[in-house]
Amino acid sequence: MRSEILSVGTELLMGQIANTDAQFLSRELREMGIGVYYHTVVGDNPGRLKAQLTEALSRSDLVILTGGLGPTPDDLTKETAAELLGLPLFEDAHEKQVLLDRFESMGRECTPNNFKQIFFPEGSTILPNPNGTAPGCLIEKDGKIIVILPGPPRELNPMFTDYVKPYLVGRTGGVMLSRFIHVYGIGESAMAYRLGEWLNSTNPTLATYVGNGDIILRATATAATKEEAAFQLAPMEQAIQTLFGENIVSWEGKEMPEVVIDLLRMRGSTVACAESCTGGMIASALVDIPGCSDVFLEGCVTYSNEAKMRRLGVKAETLERYGAVSEPTAREMAEGMRATSGATYALATTGIAGPGGGTVDKPVGLIYVALAGPKGTRVIERRSNRSRAQNRRGAALDALDLLRRELECLNEEY
Secondary structure: OEEEEEEEOHHHHOOOOOOHHHHHHHHHHHHOOOEEEEEEEEOOOHHHHHHHHHHHHHHOOEEEEEOOOOOOOOOOHHHHHHHHHOOOEEEOHHHHHHHHHHHHHHOOOOOHHHHHHHEEEOOOEEEOOOOOOOOEEEEEEOOEEEEEEOOOHHHHHHHHHHHHHHHHHHHOOOEEEEEEEEEOOOOHHHHHHHHHHHHHOOOOEEEEEEOOOOEEEEEEEEEOOHHHHHHHHHHHHHHHHHHHHHHEEEOOOOOHHHHHHHHHHHHOOOEEEEEOOOOOHHHHHHHOOOOHHHOEEEEEEOOOHHHHHHHHOOOHHHHHHHOOOOHHHHHHHHHHHHHHHOOOEEEEEEEOOOOOOOOOOOOOOOEEEEEEEOOEEEEEEEOOOOOHHHHHHHHHHHHHHHHHHHHOOOOOOO
């Protein structure tokens, strides 16, 4: 099957945004064994879009259009495609109600111009959009497949993965099985070096992506049955386990906070946190997970020395002798939080996030992360020369990873 991607949007031509849609789609199509022969970008102009779509259909079996599905007058992708294909537009009652319900849930008025988003070319398959107001659609005509997707990646990516991908896999005569493996504590380049020739495998395929502070490995096999695909994936999965072992956070596509919550619940344990430089990022990451109240008791941002002493019982002599950014202070913060909260485990962070405040002895990026639990208290030192936001994010993830390892019995003896 020959395919190409036609991206619609003047903002792409002006360089206001990068065309990450085409990058994502090309990668996905390649892994399905569908060749991508052309990338084309056209502005929000019906005449030029019509000309480009005509050319694309003359040379490709599958054309994926992105962008131009919104409520503004220059969003004309569906309308232009319908005109070219000689298909009238129809209003879908179900999608209209979905649109009205969405605006009601946001407490906003659904102005009349929004209704253009729920008109589709006759005979098309509607692609739901739970992440936005503009559904996509899929059209089959004269032996060609036209897929029309919204432009924002947070809408396009799940729509393609959830609806378009299964359809295309079915057309290629097989099933596809993917594993999304989250790995923490290893950089992408080091990971790629270790994986070596596995990254050149064609079936199954293996790709790496930078995640939300971690690295995601996507292993995908295509076969006649799900069981056969799983059999093909097995050697690759074994190699990944051997290479990365304890750094593997999840085999099921879960990020660190969700894994930690699951482990705490499984162990019947609870956690609290005392944060200085991370400023509530650990607590926020945990609270993002539904049902976290089962295991997360409380969190405190003790930024000042006075707060560390008053709320956590950090000794004045500890702060005077070692300073707020030190192993002893982090230790006392975690132990004080555990004692006052009654949690099974307590996490603490203190450090210099930057960009200022560093010294020769305590440079920017020096952060101490502590974990207090039934076996005692463990403190790790992390150093980084990255931005303030990256230093804080890294420290929060290091804290959660320290707890994950404790719950999985991976930490060294205290």
